[in-house]
Amino acid sequence: MTTKICYSISFLTGIGLIFIGLRFLISPVNAEFDYGISTNTHADYSFHYIKGIRDLFSGILLVLFVLTKQRKALAMMLLAAIVVPLGDFMIVMEKDGSDWQHGIAHLTAVAICMIVGPVLLMRASKKSYPDNQISFNLIRSATDGGSTVSECDLLPGTKTPWHYHTLFSEKFEVLAGELEVGKAGRRYKLKAGDQITILANETHLFHNKSKGLCRVRTTIDPGNIQFEQAALILLGLAKDGLTNRNGIPKKFSDLALFIYLNNSKMTGVMKIVEPFLSFVAKIAIRKGRLKFLKETYCKRSGLY
Known part of the structure; x- marks a missing residue:
């Protein structure tokens, strides 16, 4: 508190x-x-x-x-x-x-x-989890046609600000744990077995408010390769110790690139900083940072 x-x-x-x-x-x-x-x-x-x-x-x-x-x-x-x-x-x-x-x-x-x-x-730091307890599995890729389906673990405290996507819809299905999902201004508490669909251009957020890991299956429709690359890059950065305890990239340019790949559009106050984030992402791309991240974390999965 x-x-x-x-x-x-x-x-x-x-x-x-x-x-x-x-x-x-x-x-x-x-x-x-x-x-x-x-x-x-x-x-x-x-x-x-x-x-x-x-x-x-x-x-x-x-x-x-x-x-x-x-x-x-x-x-x-x-x-x-x-x-x-x-x-x-x-x-x-x-x-x-x-x-x-x-x-x-x-x-x-x-x-x-x-x-x-x-x-x-x-303030005391939050509990950290070993890499082998945190996972991301790409079940179906957009390269195969159709939707992108993935499963991942969300650490306690993991959350996003209100945002929306213009290129795809998202379906969240909680497999284990609990997850709070915001949709169009309202908040829903999901438990194992619950699911919710977020349409394109619909504002939303998610927040693991529990004290344990939350495992979520996400379906992106239509499938999006850049979304898959963003997830693999974030997982790789986490395993290399380049994210904080909430899974957010420590390097600001990496955060800007993650938002860019995710097709995340900001709302409210964050709308003010969206042009700045876009500018930082463009500079990072020009300097070859995105290419490096893809080669390092996506090549093995065939997404680069």
Whole structure:
């Protein structure tokens, strides 16, 4: 529960920074007043735009760390970021020593960094599972025509944000354990033997909220070779220790490539970062990272 609260505070802080950053870019004079200072720049807002870009980047990074459950990275970022609101507080108070109305806002940001950062850093790590307990089996490939059918294990805590696919539908069938599946805004708790179908362009998510592994059979219709490649790459990265305990690639470019191969389209706040993820994926492809991952993890299965 403590970790969830810290994640929630960090997420809201990230959203707030995104808003502040956009405000400095769109309405620099009003944003400057709310910051706590007033200077005559003779209509030159260059430094306002610099601050806006800084806050926008910081907010996006916070949101990404929360959504991908990068606990340690989030904690270290918050601790390192203490210098920013502390510096802001000193600037505001030096300008007008009695302006506690704006100064308190900056002190609040300092408190968030000083409290949430250490708490996240001290939280116990989740139970890890040996590689031989985690598996992915491709039962039927799109190369044979028809649907893609696979079975995989989802670790405790494994979850996705709300997203959708434009190229195929998905059917989840729980073979063992429990799985929460979100579909079109509603959530369903599935147990062994239950199944649910997600149509193309239908928003959905899944989350293994239990304390044990959940084994799921997934049917992709029509079959999709890139989806199969993404699954094999993710499994290979996990076995090589290149994912975190929730199965998310440690390397950000690998995460962007996984989303690209999966034909995953973001919703809500994540829609903001979708162009950035697409940009990162394109750079990774250009540099040959995708080719390397396919050769390393897909060649043996005949999918490259």
